[in-house]
Each structure stands twice: as C-alpha cells, then as structure tokens.
Amino acid sequence: MATLFDLSVPGRRAGAQLPPAAPPPDDLPGELLRRDPPALPEVSELEVVRHYTRLSQRNHGVDTGFYPLGSCTMKYNPRGANALAMLPEFLERHPLAPEGHGQGLLACLHDLQEILAAVTGMAAVSLTPAAGAQGEFAGVRMIRAYHEARGDHQRDEMLIPDSAHGTNPASAVMGGCRAREIPTGPDGDLDLEALDAALGPRTAGIMLTNPSTLGLFERNIQAIARRVHAAGGLLYYDGANLNAILGRVRPGDMGFDVVHLNLHKTFATPHGGGGPGAGPVGVSARLEPFLPIPRVGHDGHDYHWIESADRPQSIGRLSAFAGNLGVALRAYVYARMLGDPGLARVSGHAVLNAAYLMQRLRALGYEAAYPDRRPGHEFIITLKREAHAWGVRALDVAKRLLDFGIHAPTTYFPLQVPECLLIEPTETESKAELDRFVEAMARIREEAEHDPERLRGAPWTTPLRRLDDVRAAREPDLAWRPE
C-alpha cells in the first residue's frame, strides 16, 4: 500500500488543525532557529483518516479474530475499560497537579495497588514500572538493594531457567547481575540437582514463571523456595502466566518475595500493537522500603504520592512521572467488573480452554511436548515428526493458520522444544471458536501430508505473502527519503 509520503502534495494541509499563521519570533537567536521545514507528508484530513483506516484493516487484532499467541494472553480488552479510562478529567489532568486535584484518580490507583497485593499475596505494590521488562528490572534492583542493605555485597548471581522469557536474563544483566542458566528436567520441572549445584554465597535470587513458559505448574515450587531461601537468595515471580492461577494460588504463598504482573495480559488491557503495557511490582514486607517511587499512600482521609523523601531506600524513579497510569485505570475497571468470584473463573476457563484444545489436537495426531502433564493456560505441541516426515516446519503451520483468519501461535519458543507452537487460547474464547481452530489444524495436517507446498508457500490470502527478512536486515530501509 502507498505510504503517506507517496500521497503528499506540496501545499496541501488539514486546515482545521492549524493555528493561524504567525511571523517568526524576534526574540530568539537566528542560529537556533530551524532553517528548512521537516519533510513531513502534506495531506488533507480525509486523506489521513482514509490512509490510517485502510492501514488498520491490514492488521489482525483480538477484535478481528482468534489470537492464540502463547505467553501473551490475548484476551478480550473490554471497551468499557477503555471508555472509562478516557474520561476527560483523567486525560486532561497534569502529572504535577496537586494531590487535591487528583483524589479520584489516586483513589483508583490506591485501590488497584491493594487488589494486586491481595491477588499476589504481597505486602505492598508499586504501579510505576511501564512494562513487564521494567518490572523485572525493578525486581532485580530491589533484590540487589536488599542484599546490599544487609552487607551482602557479593550476591550478584541471578538464577534463571533455560525456558525463561528473554527479558529475564536481559533484565538481570541490566540490573547489575550475572544471569546463570538452570536446566529444565525431562518432565518439565526445574532440575533440582542443577539448582543445588548453582546455589551459593553469590546467589542473589532466582527468577521463575509459574506456570512456566512450558505451560506447566512447577510442582516442586515449595522445595525450590526452601532451598533458595536457605542459601540466602530471594525468589522473583514473573507474572507473565498469572492468568493460569488467578484467584486460586498466590505467588506469596508459594514463597516468592517479589512479583511483577503484566496488566496487559492478566488484567485485560490492550497490547496496542506493541504497548503500552504496565508491569506493577509487588513485594513481601521486608522489601517494601525498596519499592520504586512514586506510589500512592492513604492517611485515612486523603490520598497522596509516596516519593523518594518518604522512602530513602527506594531503588528510585523509573520514568519521569508515575508510569502508564492510563493502563492502570483500565486494569482497575476490569478488576472491579470481575469481582472476587470472577478471579478464579478467569483461571478456570483459561485452563479449561487450553486443556480442551490440547486434547483435541492430540486426537488429530499432533504431538504434545509434555503429554503426561496437565497443561496450565497454555501448552506446547512439537512438529519435529512432521518436519522429519513431510518437511514442513512450525513456521509453515503458523503461516498457514493466517489463511484461516487465525493468528499464529508463538513459534520456536521456549527454545528447548524443537519445532514448537506455544498455544494460549485464553478464557474469553468460546468452544465454537476453539472447534474452528481444531478444524483448521485438521485441514493443515492433511495438507502437510499430501500437499506440503500449500504450507511452505503460505500465507496465500493475506494482504502480502511472506516478507523477505534477510533483505530487510541486509539492506536496512528504515525511513522514507526524498527521491
């Protein structure tokens, strides 16, 4: 599709959006003034509206079709939450407005802090991390700060399972730790012998997702917590998969000291084509002084910001203001709509949908990576047999699904399962939608055996066919340039 730059005509404007013309200011030094205008497109308002409407139609979203993207929890994003987060008073409030002009907002944020503390079994929560990765960074920094405050300066090793999301080791390193990988055993649980061998006086902590990225509940979590704590380390809970246990199991009860949540997964806020997310962090009482600022406090009468002067041991500020508060408001509205009874229903139906899909796909001949385990809210199938027999890869199956109006599952992650698809249906999909997915997978399996080119050339019906990633990387074309 033509770019907006291709539509540009010199002198064309969206007139309703322009302030009146004015002469250049006489009080600014000439050498600081821009000499020539930036080469932005010159287009009318209708051209802009039509261009971006058409572009939107070249996207797959939860609103347009099934999105079983493992580890991403692509559930329905309630429109009501969006509308209420965008009330004009919330949108127009300045971040540095006095607390007296923000008691309504602060009440919502304070309530949300309490809700998240309750569902994770933590003592206190800070909403400020802007995404899961920033929550991880905050968690790593708090663990380091806790050890430092006790004079335990040598604890700089973060243990991370080989199945972990890539942000875990990246965050550990950004937070000043060394990432040390712990293997997963053949049954999908963490290798306890390897864990014991790794624990020692340099252990800062361990970062775990539970259920893991394999979609399996770590059955030895209590033993792991005992051993890590006995070695002087702390436990970090990556909340990417909280949707599988919401309202049933609390990370705090499993022995975790720090958690982060992804509001854009578990609490139904949108992914927005890549963000904004929100990655609030919760901690047990002994880590409360280290939480990132600002947070919201309540003195029994009014709400107020807790700043660095109030918490001198805080790991500090993570962004200029208080983080992605608009996302927090959406999560708050969602949580209030769920209510207490809704929490366990979310995890119940998320797991029911995953277990049902796994069963149906196995009946078609697909191989589950962990057939003897009960899946959590997601599960893995491995296509190594199909790759060997018919020469079709996980990528080909993923691309072919696009032709059925279904978004591809996550591919080639976790790294230790060959030719894998990580499938997460979420609780907001109906049985009919799941059955439609099963039908598509049945047909794809037949094609894999009898007409593998159908898969290797897929997708066929999307606006474009497969993109040349090698060319994109070899000859980077990252911005429009005048001819």
Place this chain on the structure above:
Amino acid sequence: MPFIPHTAAERAAMLEALGLREMDELFAEIPPDLIDESAAGLGEGLSEAAVGRLMRERARADGHPLNFIGAGAYAHHIPAAVWELASRGEFYTAYTPYQAEVSQGTLQLVWEYQSMMTALMAMEVSNASLYDGASALAEAVLMAVRVQRRLKRRRVLVPRGLHPAYRETLATLTAPQGVELRELPFDPRGGHLAPESLAPWSGEEITALVIPQPNFFGVLEEVHALTDWAHAQGALVVAVVNPLAMALLEPPGRWGARGADIAVGEGQPLGIPLSSGGPYLGFMCCRQVHVRQMPGRLVGRTRDAEGRPGFTLTLQAREQHIRRAKATSNICSNQGLMVTAAAIHMALLGAEGLRRTALACHARLRDLSRRLCALPGIEPLFDRPVFHEQALRLRVPVAGVLRSLAAHNILGGYALGRTYAELDAGLLVCATEVHEERDLETFETKLARIVAARGEVKCPIKPNW
C-alpha cells in the same frame, strides 16, 4: 460471568471430553496446600453501568483546573481523528507485529512514524519507541557507553538544568552499569549551560555530554558550541528535545559541525493527552553507523514473495528475545499505541501545523510573561531566550501563592524550590496554544490580588488539602 462466553452445557461437554467432572480437577498438579480461593477484597463484580458511575464520580472529583504547569508535560490541541483512529480495534487489540503478513497496518504505520521522526530531528534512524522521555534518555546513555566501549571510564556529563525527574531516572537505570554521572552547573544569570563552564573538563575522557533543548527552565542552550566542544573531546552528544519545538528550532541533526549523535525526548506533545503522566512515548533517533547498538524495535521496508513492497521488524539480533543476556536492552513491550497516535497527529498537522503550534505557544508565553512580570515583585529569573516556559522570581513565598491560586481552580506553575533548593523563589510557568487571552487574563488578575496581599489573600473557597 463478565467476558467468559461458556454456557453450563458447553463447560460440561468440554470437561467430559477431558474425562473430568469438576473444574478443580484441571488444577490437580498444584500442591493442595497452595490452593487458596479466599476473597481479594473486590466484592461482587460490577456491571459496566455500575463501574461507569463509580469512575465518573471519581473523575469529577479531580475537576477541570486552569493549568499553567508544563515541566515536561504539555497541554495541546489533539485533533479528534487522532484517538478515533488509534482506538480502532485493529490497532488497539493487536500484539507486537511479529507475524508481518497480518500486521502490515502496524508495521507500515511505525515505519511512517520512524520516517517522520527522522525528518523532525534531522537524524538518520528512529526506533519504534521506548517508554517515556526519561527512560529513553537512560537508554541513550547506555547506548553511548556501548558505542564508546573502547573508553576506560564510563563518564557522562549531565547539566543540572536538565529535568530533575530525568536526572533521577537516569541514575536509577544506569547505576547498575557503573556509569559515572557528573553534574554541570547552570549559569546563575542565564539559566543555561555556559560553554565556557566546560573548560575544567577539556582533555578529560568523556563518554557523552547530555544537551537539553530547551532545558527544564525553558531556556535555550547554545547547542552548536556545546556539540562542537563535546565532539572535540571525543564525547558523543545525547540531545534531549521537545519534538514540537523542533518544528521551530534547529533540530539535533544540525547542531554544530557534525550534529548530535543520539536524540531522545518525550513524544507526549505529539497527540498524547496529559493523563497524569502516562502512558507517554519515549522517542530515540541516532546515526546509521550506530544502529546496531540501538535499543528497541525497528521496522524496515522489504519485499514479499511476489516482489511487492512491505514492512517487517528488522535487525532483531539486538533484542532480548534473540540475544537474551547480551541484548542491547531488556525492553520488549514499548509504547505502540502512543506511536500510532503520534504518527496520525504529525500527519494531520504536518510541518506547517507543528511550526504554527510552536509559534503560538511561544507567543502565548511571551504574553503571559509580559503580564506577570508587570506585577510588583515578579521578574524573570533568567535573562536568556526561552521557549514555551519561563522561570519567574517571586518576592512572596511561592508555595503560598500556588495554594491560593489552586483554591481558585488555577494551577499556577511549578515551584522550582521542589527540586532546586537554590531556586526557592522560582516559579516555572508554561503557556501553550490552548490558552486563550482570557485564560491569561484570569491568571494575571488572580495573581495580582494574591501578590498584593503578599500571598495571604482570603480565599472564597477553602483549599481541600
């Protein structure tokens, strides 16, 4: 059950297909002593109507004050089309565009955004966004350290005239990498970073110099001289700029003889509501030669299997999902929907609209400044040219003045004493194109009365804090 479509019959059929009778059996692998379904204190679920009423009541409590605070977040007109389009489900509910064939909408939009940002900054490359201006600065400093990895010291010079919250964020995010942040004083008369004040650093090993334009006080820096000085020392230049101002002021790519090396800033003025501070949009631009050290996502133009032009995420070997512990950053989710809004906003305003907006902001500020400085006991704090914001010196205590103004539903600016002990008498005021003549008049009239009564004017409305 909100948002769960299952009927009792469907649930029963699915359980039966699994050979189960109860939902709880799905969780059989979890040690029973960990299961705890006690309430989280949420009570019963609310309908959309009921939660709507609650939220509207709370929103109303926050009111609609007349605002003259800037300090890193600015009220501007946002065309209605911006959020109507950005809120379309196809943009709002899509994931990161890893499946390029069904994500061409987001991918092309981000590529167009990258194109517009590079044009605005006069730089070669833009990424697809970071969280906000402050965290983008921290990422830029870490990037500068990687580019300059041959240096023994990781020393970065940071002006005290840079936004205080940016300096705090920078410290939080770079301390773990052993980055040494050294503060440069601002000139007490001009409020700027005087190039001659850098003399003590000449000949020292420096990784990067941070240059804000304008700085926190609204004061314009001597960007050309500062940039040339840094380059002569072998330091990189990290520009921190207001993107709207770059429609009027010389952009980072044109600073000095060679231009800045990395440009970052807060994209909020480009179509993003104030929203109490977030979600906003951190932007980052750099030179082509440094692109492999850049953090965050990048969209590139390529061809599909039939030779048609299309877009895809590229140079991903920098990122955490490929490089894990060796990635350029841990960033994964960015601010995609804010990029959507910013691209549409820039497309609607165009270069001319952005320039006129910047001019209107400047004109309003001059008008406001003229009015306020005509009042007794109020004068400019610094004597250098400003954009968009002006620091004033008040003879009466600033905190009391702001409290009295707030009681009249006016947010009269940012008390500089909050973060600069040496500027206790300083008040930073901001005006943009959204302020009309009568708004300035209201501010002036109320402030005149308050100042006349030495900040102790009797309030008809009792402050509620």
